[in-house]
Amino acid sequence: MDSVSGAAVSGQDHDREAVTGNIRQVNRERILQAATTVFADAGFGGATMLGIANAAGLPKANLHYYFGTKQALYAAVLDNILTVWLDAADAIVPERDPAVALADYIRAKIEHSRRFPQASKVFASEMMRGAPLLKDFLAHRLRDRVDAKVAVIEGWARQGRIVVPNPRHLLFQIWAMTQTYADFAVQIAAVLGVETLGPAEFAAAGDTAVTLILRGCGLTPPGVPVPAPGSRQRVETATQN
Amino acid sequence: MDSVSGAAVSGQDHDREAVTGNIRQVNRERILQAATTVFADAGFGGATMLGIANAAGLPKANLHYYFGTKQALYAAVLDNILTVWLDAADAIVPERDPAVALADYIRAKIEHSRRFPQASKVFASEMMRGAPLLKDFLAHRLRDRVDAKVAVIEGWARQGRIVVPNPRHLLFQIWAMTQTYADFAVQIAAVLGVETLGPAEFAAAGDTAVTLILRGCGLTPPGVPVPAPGSRQRVETATQN
DNA sequence: GTCTATAACAAGATAGAC
DNA sequence: GTCTATCTTGTTATAGAC
Numbered sequence: 001m002d003s004v005s006g007a008a009v010s011g012q013d014h015d016r017e018a019v020t021g022n023i024r025q026v027n028r029e030r031i032l033q034a035a036t037t038v039f040a041d042a043g044f045g046g047a048t049m050l051g052i053a054n055a056a057g058l059p060k061a062n063l064h065y066y067f068g069t070k071q072a073l074y075a076a077v078l079d080n081i082l083t084v085w086l087d088a089a090d091a092i093v094p095e096r097d098p099a100v101a102l103a104d105y106i107r108a109k110i111e112h113s114r115r116f117p118q119a120s121k122v123f124a125s126e127m128m129r130g131a132p133l134l135k136d137f138l139a140h141r142l143r144d145r146v147d148a149k150v151a152v153i154e155g156w157a158r159q160g161r162i163v164v165p166n167p168r169h170l171l172f173q174i175w176a177m178t179q180t181y182a183d184f185a186v187q188i189a190a191v192l193g194v195e196t197l198g199p200a201e202f203a204a205a206g207d208t209a210v211t212l213i214l215r216g217c218g219l220t221p222p223g224v225p226v227p228a229p230g231s232r233q234r235v236e237t238a239t240q241n
Numbered sequence: 242m243d244s245v246s247g248a249a250v251s252g253q254d255h256d257r258e259a260v261t262g263n264i265r266q267v268n269r270e271r272i273l274q275a276a277t278t279v280f281a282d283a284g285f286g287g288a289t290m291l292g293i294a295n296a297a298g299l300p301k302a303n304l305h306y307y308f309g310t311k312q313a314l315y316a317a318v319l320d321n322i323l324t325v326w327l328d329a330a331d332a333i334v335p336e337r338d339p340a341v342a343l344a345d346y347i348r349a350k351i352e353h354s355r356r357f358p359q360a361s362k363v364f365a366s367e368m369m370r371g372a373p374l375l376k377d378f379l380a381h382r383l384r385d386r387v388d389a390k391v392a393v394i395e396g397w398a399r400q401g402r403i404v405v406p407n408p409r410h411l412l413f414q415i416w417a418m419t420q421t422y423a424d425f426a427v428q429i430a431a432v433l434g435v436e437t438l439g440p441a442e443f444a445a446a447g448d449t450a451v452t453l454i455l456r457g458c459g460l461t462p463p464g465v466p467v468p469a470p471g472s473r474q475r476v477e478t479a480t481q482n
Numbered sequence: 483g484t485c486t487a488t489a490a491c492a493a494g495a496t497a498g499a500c
Numbered sequence: 501g502t503c504t505a506t507c508t509t510g511t512t513a514t515a516g517a518c
Contacts, residue, residue: 023483041370046286048511059485064513121369124424128362129282131427138431146432169449172429173418180417183365186372188413190379191387208410212457264501290494300503305495 028066030056035063035077040121044074044129075133078126081119082137088112092149098162099219102174103210109178110206114197120182146171163218170217177209269307271297276304276318281362285315285370316374319367322360323378329353333390339403340460343415344451350419351447355438361423387412404459411458418450 034056038047049070053060067073091104113120126134146168153167164170181188185197192201214221275297279288290311294301308314332345354361367375387409394408405411422429426438433442455462 042286043284043366043369044287045283046370049513050511060512061485061514062483065484068513070512124365125284125369127425127428128284128366129287131431135427135431138428139434142428143432143434165452166445166449168433169446170453172421172425172432172446173450173453176417176421176425177414180413184368184413184417186376187368187379187383190372190376191384191413192409193380193384204407205410205413208407209414211406212411212414212453215459216453216457218456289492291492301494302496302503303501306502309495311494 024066027058027062031058031063031066031073032077032080035073036080036118036122039074039077039125040118043125047074049073077122078133081123082134082141084112084116084119085123086142086145089145089149092152094152094155098153098156098217099214099221102213102217102219103221106174106178106209106213107206109174110181110202110209113178113180113182114202117182117185120179124179124183164216170213174209174213177213178205181205265307268299268303272299272304272307272314273318273321276314277321277359277363280315280318280366281359284366288315290314318363319374322364323375323382325353325357325360326364327383327386330386330390333393335393335396339394339397339458340455340462343454343458343460344462347415347419347450347454348447350415351422351443351450354419354421354423355443358423358426361420365420365424405457411454415450415454418454422446 031052035047035052038052038055042048042051047070049063050060052073053063056063063073067076088105088108091108092101126132131138149171150167153162153164153170156162157164157167181197181202188201189195189197194201211221272293276288276293279293279296283289283292288311290304291301293314294304297304304314308317329346329349332349333342367373372379390412391408394403394405394411397403398405398408422438422443429442430436430438435442452462
């Protein structure tokens, strides 16, 4: 059982009863989608089944028919999210060039924040609650994965290909730098004076994060040589945002 | 009127009626303290007046007597938090050395996450809701302050004392890197395999953030020279966390 | 499988005794 | 100023007609 708190998430056995199974899956998907948005904006406690039902365009009772309880629905939403959460780190493997690997990882995480901001918010919200439903995921599945990636980074360091004060905190801080563009989008948009964050803002965010982290690890960002401090130098990018 | 959504926050007129005024202030403070914790853990929607009352050790009706509505209490909590939020950036002034200024700023933000994690969580929670009560603060007070600090950083850049891709995003990412140790403390503790984040973890966090950002801005962290990539080099710090 | 109607309970808010 | 008792509303969850 790989799912959060034992909630059934399957979607496996839909061969016989194709029509019914399809309706099931379509409705489940609609509900999960709506629930993700509502939980993202209101948190677990602030979300209501009625609100989710309205967002999904279905009567409230259907949610209970498909998911039983509010908590089970929430667990299903979390489960949906976790898979994606881990996958971006695939970029970090020993045989790749550290600069390329880290840049790819950061850009993938930023892209994830751009495409699925709700997922990021639900995850963040669960962390701030104390992660009652994810304690296990964090302490085992995520922890093991981090250990593996830390081993890769330490390997690079031993070979003198990277210099990093603390690989684990490097990862924590990359997560933070990238997820902030989903979780704190309102704040960033307001400070930048734009209505919502668009491609330009995400590009600037990615460039900045990649540059900071690569230089921070003693690597040279592609096309951005590090000048000796003291040499005359303007702010680098053309965009104001 | 500088407060959020017009909620009275004062605490000014407590000279006559010293005793009564003192009780008022003490009780208000107890309630605000308890409310901060509960809002931090449950968000606005998930928090209940009864929960806050229990945490404060007072009957529920007293909260309404002092603050009127749940929203007004929430607004008062936010107001409390904002002042502190802005102050750390005092470190960033033109006449200081960029490396020292940024290092101080980062360490102050990390220290804030360590000492007031609840405040950080309430703020984060409000951002994820879409910041209905802080839209104005973000678009004006915070934005102006960011513009001022960006001007300082651009000044440094013009003098060739720092090299930064995008000063605004630099600030966003410093916020993220530092606040993550409050908002995502559960996650980080779980991955590190510790019960809660202690002084050792916060020290490692600060060292990593300062090193990454200073190097990222073409500056040399104190006592941590940047070796040429390619030279043999081990992971720098002694601690595993 | 779907959805209306309703039961059971928790929440915000207040009246009024102390 | 304080707090018990209560009003009212909104919420989760389910029973039972379709």
